[in-house]
Amino acid sequence: MTGRSAVDRMKTKKFYMVLALAVVSTLSLWILTSTSTSIQTIVTKTHSGIKRASSNMQITVEQALTVEPKYLHSLGLAKTADLEDITDKSAPLVLEIPAQKTTNGTPVIATAAVPDKFVEVTTLMKSVHSLLPGYSMVVYDLGLSAADQILLGKHCNSSWSCEVVLFSFEKYPSHVKYLNLRSYRPLCIQETLKRFGAVIWVDDGLYFTSPNLSQAVAGAKDSGIQGWPIKDPTSAFTHPKTFEFFDTDQESYYFQHAVESSHLVLYNSQRLASDVMLPWVKCALVEMCVSPPGAQDSGCNYARKPLFRYTGCHRYDMSALNIILGKVFNFDEGQYVCQDRLFGSLLEDRLRAENKTLPQNQFRPPVGRQLKI
Numbered sequence: 001m002t003g004r005s006a007v008d009r010m011k012t013k014k015f016y017m018v019l020a021l022a023v024v025s026t027l028s029l030w031i032l033t034s035t036s037t038s039i040q041t042i043v044t045k046t047h048s049g050i051k052r053a054s055s056n057m058q059i060t061v062e063q064a065l066t067v068e069p070k071y072l073h074s075l076g077l078a079k080t081a082d083l084e085d086i087t088d089k090s091a092p093l094v095l096e097i098p099a100q101k102t103t104n105g106t107p108v109i110a111t112a113a114v115p116d117k118f119v120e121v122t123t124l125m126k127s128v129h130s131l132l133p134g135y136s137m138v139v140y141d142l143g144l145s146a147a148d149q150i151l152l153g154k155h156c157n158s159s160w161s162c163e164v165v166l167f168s169f170e171k172y173p174s175h176v177k178y179l180n181l182r183s184y185r186p187l188c189i190q191e192t193l194k195r196f197g198a199v200i201w202v203d204d205g206l207y208f209t210s211p212n213l214s215q216a217v218a219g220a221k222d223s224g225i226q227g228w229p230i231k232d233p234t235s236a237f238t239h240p241k242t243f244e245f246f247d248t249d250q251e252s253y254y255f256q257h258a259v260e261s262s263h264l265v266l267y268n269s270q271r272l273a274s275d276v277m278l279p280w281v282k283c284a285l286v287e288m289c290v291s292p293p294g295a296q297d298s299g300c301n302y303a304r305k306p307l308f309r310y311t312g313c314h315r316y317d318m319s320a321l322n323i324i325l326g327k328v329f330n331f332d333e334g335q336y337v338c339q340d341r342l343f344g345s346l347l348e349d350r351l352r353a354e355n356k357t358l359p360q361n362q363f364r365p366p367v368g369r370q371l372k373i
Helices: 006-062 069-074 080-085 118-131 146-155 184-196 214-223 240-244 270-285 317-328 346-353
Strands: 108-113 137-141 162-166 198-202 206-208 225-233 257-267 343-345
Touching: 069 270, 108 118, 108 184, 118 137, 118 146, 118 206, 137 146, 137 184, 146 162, 184 198, 184 257, 184 270, 184 317, 198 206, 214 225, 214 257, 225 317, 240 317, 257 317, 270 317, 343 346
Parallel strands: 108 137, 108 198, 137 162
Antiparallel strands: 198 257, 206 343, 225 257
16 A cells, blocks of 8 residues: 555645644634623623612611611600511501600700710719709710719709619610610610600700700790701711702701810600601611711811811711701701700810810710810
8 A cells, every 4th residue: 555645645634634624613613602692691780689689778868767666666656566567578667656745844964975985974963063954964874884873873863853764775676785886875865855744955065054945945945856956067078978868858958067076955746756756766776778888987177168068077966966857857957946045065175275276076966165174
């Protein structure tokens, strides 16, 4: 048998090259077609997922202020019967508010005793005892040491209608125990309203400088609440996400002067309970509302222009309260703002003694005369 010629070998080589090229081309076409289909499938699924996520996010925002009814019931903001009637846990929770405790009499003065701030709360108590002897007082213990509890009992007792109440953190969601969020403040205020019908809330570090509360009390009897304003708008000290929980936007609050939640006068009514206290308490009980991711109360940008832009600092319960007040009173600040100079500030007193000014990131209450204690 003779071997193949060079020409035959060349033809065979070309045949295999063409065959290999055809196989590679077919395989490449199949891969590209399959990949294109896969990519299209991925894109379609991604778009579908985004739509579902967006829908779920909207539902979450709509139902964000839905809290367990046991909290609202304990605070007098939900009827007992309603707790047993809830069958659809996925539906927005709507609970009927029971008849509220009301009064036209003298409001009780309430505050919170915070660990490591015992001197501040005793200064407030002394100012009440000195200037407002006809007023009763409630002091919420937010975790004082045993030694401070004994000292507090010596200053606050039945000899002058002062009562110490241990605040039960275990009754509420876990984030309430973080005192910097001030979630406890609307809860303490509501607990006091439930018991007495009217309250003057004053934070530690502040004290009374005048016994003339008549105008502030009259205003609260009329509208339900009186607060003291700051020069900055609500939009400057409220995280943008908090507005979403109240179905509103930051722009609406560019020119609303915020009031401080550190000192307020409140007279209970069905309207105050349903329109102000209920949403404020709900926000305090929902961590994402009172403290959205990224919220902080330091590092404020005071050089921003215009002044209604967000400073980067969030005021937690105060931010929520001012959003609510804007909606309830249709931005008519005259209905809930008091300008009377009734309070002094220990911080300002100390800075004044040192010939310093209040740091820009600290709010200042309207200050009257300095109290000598």
